[in-house]
Amino acid sequence: MSDILLEIKDLHAGIEGREILKGVNLTIRRGEVHAVMGPNGAGKSTLSAVLAGRADYTVTSGSITYDGKDLLSLAPEERSWAGIFLSFQYPVEIPGVSITNFMKAALNARRKAAGQPELKPAEFLKLLKDKMALVQMKGEFAKREVNVGFSGGEKKRNEIFQMAMLEPTLSILDETDSGLDVDALRIVADGVNRLRTPRTASIVITHYQRLLEYIVPDVVHVLKDGRIVRSGGRELVDTIEKDGYDGIDG
């Protein structure tokens, strides 16, 4: 098992012919939490979209190696099976599909891909209950339609719940703090922290330093105009807090 989990090299990517990422380099080792910070429009969400395999984004050059594999050649579901998880900035509503059925389909698809038998109903229900407890969700939550009528906080907790269910190796939290009050932020951060292992890694994408008080990063990157212009330890968060993004250049 290699120490390096993700290696992004000179990544250029964009949408509708517009280049947004202009040569991103990033190396993430197992056990690490990386924060990617930056002003609006810097390319933070493009980075998460490209990592998760959103079809409307085009990679024009560069490479992404994940766990020894060429990530860009994998379909979104294959990336999930390989252990990648994106916590969406705007979680999607799926009317008519319950959380239970959604998670059952997700877990069993992954097990099928790995040549494992489906989970027994009792095993599945126990897992569901345990992971719901992690984000302080109550019993009826599992019966609700995915994200339909959820508050902002419930949607983000649902993302972390799904993350707990799928036990990813690399989790990408895209603006998970947006729209959260302090209580929900604590629950979400607590869930993420409890899922940290020496084998896994996280990318925390955020505009503000607030979430990083709860999920403490090992490395902080500043993304500006499609490039990482500075990387450093957590003290970089304080510099940004004090001087804003304007004061930081490559």
Add this chain to the structure above:
Amino acid sequence: MASTDNQIIVVGRDPLPSVLHIEGGEELRMTIIVPEGVSCEKSMEIHLDGPGASLDIAGAWRCSSSERVHLQVIVRHNAPHCHSEQLFKGVVSGSARAEFDGLVYVAPGAMKTVAHQQAHSLLLSADAFCEARPQLEIYADDVECSHGATTGYLNPEELFYMRSRGIPEEEARAIQVEAFLAPVLNRLP
């Protein structure tokens, strides 16, 4: 017609009555299914003939290749204080063609009528065709009538969300179709 049981009619297996009458105070609950591979051209008229008669009808069709489905449902409110609920949902793909005509007629004097009609379609391929033509003809005052018809496509955001959780594309589509038809199919035993 005095039963409040849910009558299930599978087109191609069961005959679809052409005219039904619901007497005062009686209730009719019916679910019509047009299975995959079945083409049909059917028309049905349902009369609510006495005060307090009530109708709860739903239908679903799944056309996936070259089926031709045309369903016409005419609901006639002939007496006051009657209630009708209609929900029709269809999924059309391949080069299939599905049409739905729904008429709600409220006769003179049928005041306090409550009539709701919904017809929704999901179109899955460029060669498929669907059309819903809801119509209201109201000749009475003091009624509550509504109808809605939509044609939608599978939501690519939902699809990506499911795939990002490891659900393969084909299965994600099937889940969306199932969820779309669920309000009708859940009425089946």
